[in-house]
Amino acid sequence: MRLRGADILLRCLQEEGVDTIFGYPGGAVLPIYDALYNSDIEHILTRHEQGAVHAADGYARATGKVGVCIATSGPGATNLVTGIATAYMDSVPMVCFTGQVATSLIGRDAFQEADITGITLPITKHNYLIEKTEDVARVVREAFYIARTNRPGPVVVDLPKDVMEREIEYEPSVEKEDINIRGYRVMKGFNTGQVITAVELIKQSSKPVIYAGGGVIAANASRELAHLAERRKIPVTTTLMGIGSFPASHYLSLGMLGMHGTRYANYAIGECDLLVAVGVRFDDRVTGKIEAFAPHARVIHIDIDAAEIGKNVGVEIPIVGNVCEVLQAINDRLPEVEELGEWHATIDRWKDEFPLRYETISEGSLMPQHIVEKIYAITKGEAIITTEVGQNQMWAAQYYKCKYPRYFLTSGGLGTMGFGFPAAIGAKVGRPDATVIDIAGDGSIQMNIQELATAVQYQLPVIICILNNQYLGMVRQWQSLFYEGRYSYTDMAHQPDFVRLAEAYGAVGIRVNTMAEVDQALAQALEVKDRPVVIDFRVEREANVYPMVPPGASLLNMLGGD
Numbered sequence: 331m332r333l334r335g336a337d338i339l340l341r342c343l344q345e346e347g348v349d350t351i352f353g354y355p356g357g358a359v360l361p362i363y364d365a366l367y368n369s370d371i372e373h374i375l376t377r378h379e380q381g382a383v384h385a386a387d388g389y390a391r392a393t394g395k396v397g398v399c400i401a402t403s404g405p406g407a408t409n410l411v412t413g414i415a416t417a418y419m420d421s422v423p424m425v426c427f428t429g430q431v432a433t434s435l436i437g438r439d440a441f442q443e444a445d446i447t448g449i450t451l452p453i454t455k456h457n458y459l460i461e462k463t464e465d466v467a468r469v470v471r472e473a474f475y476i477a478r479t480n481r482p483g484p485v486v487v488d489l490p491k492d493v494m495e496r497e498i499e500y501e502p503s504v505e506k507e508d509i510n511i512r513g514y515r516v517m518k519g520f521n522t523g524q525v526i527t528a529v530e531l532i533k534q535s536s537k538p539v540i541y542a543g544g545g546v547i548a549a550n551a552s553r554e555l556a557h558l559a560e561r562r563k564i565p566v567t568t569t570l571m572g573i574g575s576f577p578a579s580h581y582l583s584l585g586m587l588g589m590h591g592t593r594y595a596n597y598a599i600g601e602c603d604l605l606v607a608v609g610v611r612f613d614d615r616v617t618g619k620i621e622a623f624a625p626h627a628r629v630i631h632i633d634i635d636a637a638e639i640g641k642n643v644g645v646e647i648p649i650v651g652n653v654c655e656v657l658q659a660i661n662d663r664l665p666e667v668e669e670l671g672e673w674h675a676t677i678d679r680w681k682d683e684f685p686l687r688y689e690t691i692s693e694g695s696l697m698p699q700h701i702v703e704k705i706y707a708i709t710k711g712e713a714i715i716t717t718e719v720g721q722n723q724m725w726a727a728q729y730y731k732c733k734y735p736r737y738f739l740t741s742g743g744l745g746t747m748g749f750g751f752p753a754a755i756g757a758k759v760g761r762p763d764a765t766v767i768d769i770a771g772d773g774s775i776q777m778n779i780q781e782l783a784t785a786v787q788y789q790l791p792v793i794i795c796i797l798n799n800q801y802l803g804m805v806r807q808w809q810s811l812f813y814e815g816r817y818s819y820t821d822m823a824h825q826p827d828f829v830r831l832a833e834a835y836g837a838v839g840i841r842v843n844t845m846a847e848v849d850q851a852l853a854q855a856l857e858v859k860d861r862p863v864v865i866d867f868r869v870e871r872e873a874n875v876y877p878m879v880p881p882g883a884s885l886l887n888m889l890g891g892d
């Protein structure tokens with residue numbers, strides 16, 4: 331049969347199991363949008379390309395599938411860059427399709443031309459510029475294969491308009507062949523000898539700690555992680571990206587470690603004699619001063635990406651392989667233990683002495699930590715939480731006790747303001763039966779607040795909880811602690827009326843000024859089933875996130891929270 335490149339593209343997407351595309355049309359992608367007109371694939375029209383890429387990201391994180399977005403050439407494509415970098419830093423599987431000018435015009439500074447393959451080369455697993463319609467099917471299959479295998483990540487496919495318009499003879503049966511990409515092999519197996527050595531170290535340890543990251547979630551290895559922890563009674567601390575990989579309410583949970591981690595997690599890292607690092611990259615926000623990180627511990631590092639092992643912290647037992655398979659192999663060889671008495675007694679004492687805590691700054695003030703605690707209480711930990719970036723993100727990480735993998739979606743590596751709300755839209759599209767709540771700041775929510783129109787159009791009952799302190803809160807906190815209180819351009823007292831703004835878009839707006847109003851506002855929001863809800867929580871302006879490890883300091887050198 332004869333098909334246009336655009337029609338072949340959509341057929342291939344359906345073969346890959348794609349049911350949803352987030353995008354924004356333009357001239358260079360008109361052939362694709364024409365093909366979408368009668369397609370079974372749902373297209374979500376966002377109000378900005380950055381909204382589309384973050385929504386595809388949130389969809390991927392919440393479902394475990396590959397997220398898909400599309401934008402036109404030039405500015406449409408460049409508006410995806412921040413979202414692509416966000417997904418790259420957090421190892422999220424996505425395929426981003428960008429329109430491009432006709433092949434005859436490439437390199438001639440044509441209208442809305444941009445070298446998006448060159449621009450995104452450092453922030454993708456791979457990218458393609460398709461120059462022949464005959465290559466469309468092969469490239470699409472390769473793109474999805476690369477995005478989802480090994481360490482996941484984003485792939486960009488640039489589509490010149492004439493390649494999409496041209497018709498060729500297309501036979502799906504002929505096109506279906508094994509994927510064989512030169513220089514790219516899917517990781518299979520692992521070093522069994524290293525696993526055996528790791529098992530012996532775990533047996534010998536009297537003060538072990540498991541340090542789990544986003545790689546556990548990406549590998550669907552949460553059950554294996556819990557099995558290891560419970561079998562050996564090993565305390566578990568997670569990175570920001572690892573939240574949900576181990577239930578935060580579990581008696582072995584230490585919560586998050588690092589710059590804004592719990593005191594007892596950081597103390598445990600400082601005292602442990604064995605650190606089992608699983609699917610992590612030893613980020614600077616986790617380690618603090620590297621020379622002082624886990625100073626007494628022998629380190630086992632399990633990761634599918636060999637480049638991460640030994641990159642930041644020296645490792646005694648490196649195990650490169652699929653995290654789920656490696657943990658299964660370790661569990662098969664480990665006998666169960668009854669208890670690690672002294673070690674658990676020490677940790678329990680730290681938990682008693684240094685729980686997460688906060689004080690009301692002034693009488694009657696609305697504390698942001700209290701709001702997150704209430705969100706947890708009313709949802710019973712069953713909601714998918716997305717966050718923006720900054721103080722709101724850290725309070726959510728600290729006080730929402732996430733139970734499950736893929737229920738806490740946040741921009742960890744890049745720290746992208748404006749991520750949370752479009753990611754919540756993507757999560758709700760991918761998981762329509764789930765309650766989805768974006769915990770936001772008044773600064774970051776305005777980065778992509780135009781996506782309220784998207785949520786209203788598609789009747790997505792996402793709840794946006796704005797912790798409105800009328801500051802760029804985290805920057806203000808740093809200015810308070812390290813710049814002698816010089817609040818240089820962080821005061822945002824002139825804000826829109828978020829309630830009226832929500833209503834202008836057709837959403838529900840609620841304002842909360844006191845502690846007594848919090849429960850009712852959240853209950854009211856959860857009753858709305860056909861549109862988004864914006865709750866403007868007018869919180870204490872100068873509330874800080876504690877504990878806090880100053881930049882470059884040891885994890886034991888924490889400020890506040892004591």
